[in-house]
Amino acid sequence: MSTEPSTRVHVWHTGWLWSKCSTVRLITSKAFCIERIFLCPRCGPPLKKGKTRIFHGLHQDFPSVVVVGLGKKNVGINEQENWNEGKENIRTAVAVGCRQIQDLEIPCVEVDPCGDAQAAAEGAVLGLHEYNELKQKKKPVVTPQLHGSAESQAWQKGVTYAEGQNLARYLMEAPANYITPIKFAEHIEQKLRTFSNVKVHIRPESWITTQEMGAFLSVAKGSAEPPIFLEIHYLGGANTDDSPLVFVGKGVTFDSGGISLKPSSGMDAMRADMGGAATVCSAIVTAAALNLPLNIIGLAPLCENMPSGKANKPGDVVRAKNGKTIQVDNTDAEGRLLLADALCYAHNFNPRAIVNAATLTGAMDVALGSAATGVFTNSSWLWTHLYEASILTGDRVWRMPLFEHYTKQVTDCPLADVSNIGKYSRAGGACTAAAFLKEFVTASHWAHLDIAGVMSNKDEVPYLRKGMAGRPTRTLVEFAARLSQDSHNAK
Known part of the structure; x- marks a missing residue:
């Protein structure tokens, strides 16, 4: 003052x-x-x-x-x-x-x-x-209520944005025995039940098998909890046939690391390893509440990553939906296996753009900490919309490299088409993970958001309490809102 x-x-x-x-x-x-x-x-x-x-x-x-x-x-x-x-x-x-x-x-x-x-x-x-x-x-x-009525519309918009992020925080914070794959899907379905222009499909393991999502299933088979593939169709556009924005979210509802077991210290936080699914699904719930004029499809492969006699073993080779074989050199690099199949499936919808979010790598936390979400993208048009949205929300993004340098590190693989970790293991881990995902993308406008660094909040964001942060839900919503107003084709 x-x-x-x-x-x-x-x-x-x-x-x-x-x-x-x-x-x-x-x-x-x-x-x-x-x-x-x-x-x-x-x-x-x-x-x-x-x-x-x-x-x-x-x-x-x-x-x-x-x-x-x-x-x-x-x-x-x-x-x-x-x-x-x-x-x-x-x-x-x-x-x-x-x-x-x-x-x-x-x-x-x-x-x-x-x-x-x-x-x-x-x-x-x-x-x-x-x-x-x-x-x-x-x-x-x-x-909290607004004093006066002059800015009630803007106030309600802010409430809706915040409630969307709080939904993601709720899902990420809840114990893993309360938010299993099926319970996650049912919770989102309940949130969307009142919207006539939304369809929710909770796909069981049998459907996943018929879709030949071998990479996803290879992770899921280690757990007694059956996998779910959650598919959401929000048809807010003037023409329901318009190409949709496709959100894809990693949905590992508990990640022990599998056979490549994580240290026990801090493992409880891995209940939030479905933060990608939580944020993209919450963004769609928010988009529906705001009645945004565009079509959005949300895809969330949901499962646990657990050690068992049926779990992936280091050195196993699995086949993804697009036919590419993957050498699983580290079972704790499992999220990219789920995303590989989901990204392949996303192309079925002739997407305007594909945006995936995932708590994918500890390397992202090392690189940026909790200051910003790392964004890897093949589209400057897409980056511009994400970046400008983040300036308004305060939930920042930062562009990361998607060089051929990293692609070579994951495709130089002795047993399969691609390895799930880079040739030099920990070096540039967030970048090699993004390069791995790029092997399953043919769309011209795709962005991968690695949200591992922003998964939780200690005291960095003063308007969030300590705990799971639900980031970057508001940025995804603002991005979708901006995209709905962009009458120009992506270039």
């Missing part, structure tokens, strides 16, 4: 949470109480961005006021950070303020649009979300 000489306050930089009985208002408009706070010698120094301060007994109608710092004035796109800094500041401030209200056990918060109602709604809904379904003692439920 900045001030002019004297005691005048630019309240645009500060958010306000007003408590009136059981309702709290977050406002940024001038009111006599606001000026009174900053004339008070006990009010303290100006608030820094994202920090809060609570005042009590200022006015009989507003017994409690929580003040939240919104940061600098008139900030927009930060080219160094590759996001809209103003939107991020609003998301963070509103999230922090709403959590403060939750701690006060006040059930409703009325939020001022803060100059960007969509960002304010996203901050409120994302900031309050927490997976506590299995706990007996739960935090008080706080319902």
